[in-house]
Amino acid sequence: MEISVNGEKRQIDVAPDMPLLWVLRDELGIMGPKYGCGIAQCGACTVHVDGMAVRSCQLAIGDLAEGEVTTIEGLGTPDALHAVQEAWIEEQVAQCGYCQSGQIMQAASLLDEDPAPSDEKIDAVMSGNLCRCGTYPRIRAAVKSAATKLKEA
Amino acid sequence: MSRAGTIARRTFLIGSAAIAGGVAFGAYMVNRPIPNPLLDDLSEGEAAITPYVKIDASGITLITPRAEMGQGAVALQANLIAEELDIDPASATLSPGMPGRAYYNAATLEEGAAPGYDDSTSTQITRYMFGKVAKLIGLQITGGSSTTPDSFTKLRTAGAVARETLKEAAAQRTGVNRSQLKTKDGHVILPNGNEIAYTTLAAEAAQIDPVEDVTLRDPSTWRFLGKPDMKRLDMVAKSTGTEIYGIDYKVDGMVFASVCANPAIGGDIISFDATAAKAMLGVQKIVPVSGGVGVIASNTWYAIQAANAIECVWGPGAYPESSDKMWEVLETAIDNEDFFNDRMRDDGDAAVALETDDIIEAEYRVPYLAHAPMEPLNAIVLVTDTKCEIWSGVQAPLWTRDKAAALTGLDPENVHVYVQQMGGSFGHRVEIKNVEQAVEIAMAVKGTPVKMTWSREEDMTQEFPRPPAIARGRGKVSNGQVDTLDLSVSQAAVIPPWLERNSGIAMPGPDPSIGHGSWDQPFTIPNYRVTTYRVPDMVPVSTWRSVGASGNGFMHDTFMDELIHAAGADPLAERVRLCFDETSRKVIEEVGKISGWDGPSLGENRGRGVAFCMSFGVPVAQVVEVTNTTNGIKIDKAFIVADVGTVLDPKNAEAQLFGGMIYGLGHAINSELTYENYAAQQDNYHANEGLRLFQTPEFEVKILENGHHIRGLGEPGVPPAAAALGNAIFAATGQRIREMPFHKHISFV
Numbered sequence: 059m060e061i062s063v064n065g066e067k068r069q070i071d072v073a074p075d076m077p078l079l080w081v082l083r084d085e086l087g088i089m090g091p092k093y094g095c096g097i098a099q100c101g102a103c104t105v106h107v108d109g110m111a112v113r114s115c116q117l118a119i120g121d122l123a124e125g126e127v128t129t130i131e132g133l134g135t136p137d138a139l140h141a142v143q144e145a146w147i148e149e150q151v152a153q154c155g156y157c158q159s160g161q162i163m164q165a166a167s168l169l170d171e172d173p174a175p176s177d178e179k180i181d182a183v184m185s186g187n188l189c190r191c192g193t194y195p196r197i198r199a200a201v202k203s204a205a206t207k208l209k210e211a
Numbered sequence: 212m213s214r215a216g217t218i219a220r221r222t223f224l225i226g227s228a229a230i231a232g233g234v235a236f237g238a239y240m241v242n243r244p245i246p247n248p249l250l251d252d253l254s255e256g257e258a259a260i261t262p263y264v265k266i267d268a269s270g271i272t273l274i275t276p277r278a279e280m281g282q283g284a285v286a287l288q289a290n291l292i293a294e295e296l297d298i299d300p301a302s303a304t305l306s307p308g309m310p311g312r313a314y315y316n317a318a319t320l321e322e323g324a325a326p327g328y329d330d331s332t333s334t335q336i337t338r339y340m341f342g343k344v345a346k347l348i349g350l351q352i353t354g355g356s357s358t359t360p361d362s363f364t365k366l367r368t369a370g371a372v373a374r375e376t377l378k379e380a381a382a383q384r385t386g387v388n389r390s391q392l393k394t395k396d397g398h399v400i401l402p403n404g405n406e407i408a409y410t411t412l413a414a415e416a417a418q419i420d421p422v423e424d425v426t427l428r429d430p431s432t433w434r435f436l437g438k439p440d441m442k443r444l445d446m447v448a449k450s451t452g453t454e455i456y457g458i459d460y461k462v463d464g465m466v467f468a469s470v471c472a473n474p475a476i477g478g479d480i481i482s483f484d485a486t487a488a489k490a491m492l493g494v495q496k497i498v499p500v501s502g503g504v505g506v507i508a509s510n511t512w513y514a515i516q517a518a519n520a521i522e523c524v525w526g527p528g529a530y531p532e533s534s535d536k537m538w539e540v541l542e543t544a545i546d547n548e549d550f551f552n553d554r555m556r557d558d559g560d561a562a563v564a565l566e567t568d569d570i571i572e573a574e575y576r577v578p579y580l581a582h583a584p585m586e587p588l589n590a591i592v593l594v595t596d597t598k599c600e601i602w603s604g605v606q607a608p609l610w611t612r613d614k615a616a617a618l619t620g621l622d623p624e625n626v627h628v629y630v631q632q633m634g635g636s637f638g639h640r641v642e643i644k645n646v647e648q649a650v651e652i653a654m655a656v657k658g659t660p661v662k663m664t665w666s667r668e669e670d671m672t673q674e675f676p677r678p679p680a681i682a683r684g685r686g687k688v689s690n691g692q693v694d695t696l697d698l699s700v701s702q703a704a705v706i707p708p709w710l711e712r713n714s715g716i717a718m719p720g721p722d723p724s725i726g727h728g729s730w731d732q733p734f735t736i737p738n739y740r741v742t743t744y745r746v747p748d749m750v751p752v753s754t755w756r757s758v759g760a761s762g763n764g765f766m767h768d769t770f771m772d773e774l775i776h777a778a779g780a781d782p783l784a785e786r787v788r789l790c791f792d793e794t795s796r797k798v799i800e801e802v803g804k805i806s807g808w809d810g811p812s813l814g815e816n817r818g819r820g821v822a823f824c825m826s827f828g829v830p831v832a833q834v835v836e837v838t839n840t841t842n843g844i845k846i847d848k849a850f851i852v853a854d855v856g857t858v859l860d861p862k863n864a865e866a867q868l869f870g871g872m873i874y875g876l877g878h879a880i881n882s883e884l885t886y887e888n889y890a891a892q893q894d895n896y897h898a899n900e901g902l903r904l905f906q907t908p909e910f911e912v913k914i915l916e917n918g919h920h921i922r923g924l925g926e927p928g929v930p931p932a933a934a935a936l937g938n939a940i941f942a943a944t945g946q947r948i949r950e951m952p953f954h955k956h957i958s959f960v
Binding site for chain 1: 280281282283442443445446447448449450451452453454455456458459461467492493509510511512513515583584585586587633634635636637664666667862863866867869870871872873874877895896897900901902903904905907909910
């Protein structure tokens with residue numbers, strides 16, 4: 059089976075019901091997407107498929123078809139940060155940081171779909187991503203400052 | 212040659228030692244030699260030094276032995292060294308080092324010795340003795356909000372000794388007196404402006420006596436510490452998916468594994484049928500482990516699927532089979548002399564004062580709680596005939612090493628623990644059952660590294676949770692003031708079984724943690740008594756962020772709030788009046804100021820509550836504002852004031868405080884573990900989620916620096932949160948909530 063991840067074609071040989079998350083992590087060694095719950099309750103595994111935020115623990119690889127997968131590694135790098143990542147660093151959001159790949163991918167998808175989300179919409183969309191350290195106040199602030207950055211860019 | 216020098220003013224000394232191509236600076240133990248962790252790096256005769264700084268031609272390495280769980284410990288430790296060493300901490304390589312008894316943590320035991328406000332001579336002696344015990348047993352542990360107090364002087368001294376010794380090496384090379392030299396950004400600066408890089412001086416610095424008589428810089432001259440822009444060093448990695456946690460680490464040739472263990476914690480496995488699991492795709496081997504079965508596969512997902520497909524017959528648990536029966540045990544123990552633990556507060560005469568008809572009584576309950584950090588527990592283990600290597604995020608690496616040595620039969624010096632970054636912990640990773648299981652699996656495939664990962668379900672149901680507790684309050688008010696507060700608390704012990712399970716050390720006497728957050732509060736009440744009762748061990752329990760204060764912070768302060776309301780006094784003003792500790796009193800007054808406190812009412816259907824708890828020596832006051840909407844309680848805003856003596860990392864300290872309060876609020880509203888047929892019933896985040904963003908209020912945080920001791924903030928934000936929320940709900944609705952989780956009694960939006 060061939061899939062496309064971060065712009066590269068990758069060959070894999072796994073059961074078709076294996077979730078995308080475990081293909082990325084244990085077959086391809088792409089460790090940005092995290093395993094947190096396995097049942098779409100925490101959002102730590104969030105990636106983009108054709109630009110849309112998706113819980114990769116719930117997408118069977120056999121259902122990916124031609125979908126183009128982008129993980130946080132494909133969103134931006136330490137040397138070439140995405141605006142959402144810049145905002146996350148400036149606001150010093152992360153504590154343990156384990157959920158933040160998913161938070162950032164969710165926020166990037168939100169801002170792509172709605173460049174100026176209301177406070178209520180930020181709360182509604184970002185509430186699917188769990189953070190046990192309690193970084194939420196800074197997530198709110200970082201989503202807003204990322205929106206400003208993207209508008210000015 | 213090691214150069215210990217002769218200065219004996221401090222309980223530790225910073226010395227130096229040669230390493231291949233460079234120099235190491237670190238602590239000498241004065242009273243007794245302690246085996247050195249960096250055996251591979253230091254040659255014969257140099258084993259007395261425990262490095263914090265290593266410099267060679269390739270660069271500077273800072274060693275930060277307190278582990279990173281999200282609390283900012285690594286950045287703090289690096290900045291403490293860098294402040295004196297005169298380097299940009301972001302330019303250094305950071306390493307947790309190898310576990311060593313010499314990295315012992317005195318502060319974690321010292322803080323348990325006495326309340327934080329108590330600076331009497333006897334208390335100082337007790338703290339000193341507790342610190343000695345930590346050193347004696349080589350307690351290298353990250354926990355107890357202790358990294359800051361433990362590291363504050365030690366690591367700055369290491370940086371200063373290294374700096375002055377490098378200057379001395381430059382002085383000897385150039386003939387310029389050391390007093391004429393300055394340092395900047397990893398260089399010694401000569402009077403003529405020429406610069407010599409530390410890295411080129413390292414080999415020479417190793418050959419001279421270290422300059423041990425150093426004076427630490429005055430805080431007014433700090434460039435990193437205490438500055439609002441002091442940044443954590445892990446933000447870029449954690450914002451780009453490039454931080455490597457234990458679950459992400461890779462070892463060449465490793466296979467993947469998972470486990471299913473008896474949901475009756477500690478129970479046996481009687482038999483199992485792995486026929487179906489063996490036939491599943493990717494499955495390589497089925498390995499029995501203590502109390503369960505492991506599966507080795509070519510992918511973690513295959514391993515988890517197969518582990519779930521094994522049919523197991525479990526033995527019973529060694530505790531009551533259901534929550535209902537456990538509550539009966541707690542009810543039996545409270546106010547029952549047979550279960551007496553201690554009575555650390557007995558001011559006035561509560562018994563006589565309560566011989567009256569107008570007593571105010573209330574009973575409170577807090578449930579079992581899972582730690583549930585976002586990263587499920589895991590470990591990579593390689594076992595061969597001669598060594599065992601472990602890569603895992605653990606808070607107590609030496610205990611981990613010793614457990615693995617016992618399982619494999621190897622000598623402890625042949626067991627190497629490489630501490631990994633942790634995706635949260637909250638106390639979860641002081642337990643090492645996951646590592647023990649990984650060692651058992653790896654022993655079945657010697658020579659092949661095994662990465663064992665628990666499913667979320669396994670992680671939540673194999674918890675060593677926070678224990679449940681019951682508190683009964685009896686009190687009296689007179690003349691508009693609180694006159695009598697008599698509190699009984701019944702709870703299973705946390706510290707003695709935890710210590711014995713993990714280290715083999717038996718701890719005699721009462722468990723002080725049952726009372727933490729209650730008797731040790733800085734209030735003067737005419738009749739003030741706190742009695743704790745230790746119920747028999749039930750589900751094995753462990754330290755949960757803020758430990759005893761996590762429950763008592765709610766139960767003690769809520770009862771105080773009930774008495775204050777009964778007295779008709781103002782909740783904030785009466786707490787201020789009762790408080791005898793000046794540092795704590797200023798904290799309560801300040802939260803009144805920043806919240807604009809003018810009473811508990813905020814108009815129709817709105818109210819606010821204040822709560823206070825001192826834990827780990829840190830007084831914290833919180834105010835919560837709520838609205839009683841038609842659909843339930845909405846938390847509008849929260850205010851936090853704490854005093855840590857000296858703030859080293861303001862931005863991170865603020866995050867620890869609101870993060871701790873969110874942890875406290877989330878569990879107060881939403882979370883519990885209940886048991887049926889010995890097993891925890893909540894096995895994933897849908898049933899145990901803490902707080903989500905939509906329920907999170909706005910925050911305002913202020914940190915004061917009036918206290919006489921420097922403190923850590925990983926835990927103290929948690930204990931007052933539930934009480935502040937419950938007190939606010941009472942103010943808004945008239946309904947007093949005395950049991951967690953609150954959602955059993957009132958709806959939230």
